[in-house]
């Protein structure tokens with residue numbers, strides 16, 4: 001079995017390779033929805049089984065406000081893959097931060113003159 005340092009480096013390198021493969025990224029989220037039009041004589045007034053759609057929306061936040069753009073199905077397919085890439089990017093970066101924190105904690109512990117670990121070093125990410 002390899003030592004922990006080698007394992008952690010290998011894990012980190014796997015994440016780096018994963019990052020390199022991620023394509024275009026777009027923030028926000030995709031919504032697929034059906035809606036009633038509001039006309040009382042339209043068939044959609046019979047219930048949600050008859051609503052119009054699907055409609056595709058891409059939403060994201062700008063300074064705390066949600067921005068929504070309606071997309072065609074083709075646009076939604078394209079945008080959806082970029083939105084998924086963005087999620088993947090953030091998951092990978094989050095894992096890299098966890099590993100990096102563990103590494104820096106060990107490095108600081110090794111050179112620290114203080115015997116006991118400091119408070120921030122026990123914190124998570």
Ligand SMILES: [Zn+2]
Pocket residue numbers: 036037038039042043044045052
């Ligand atoms: Zn309707």
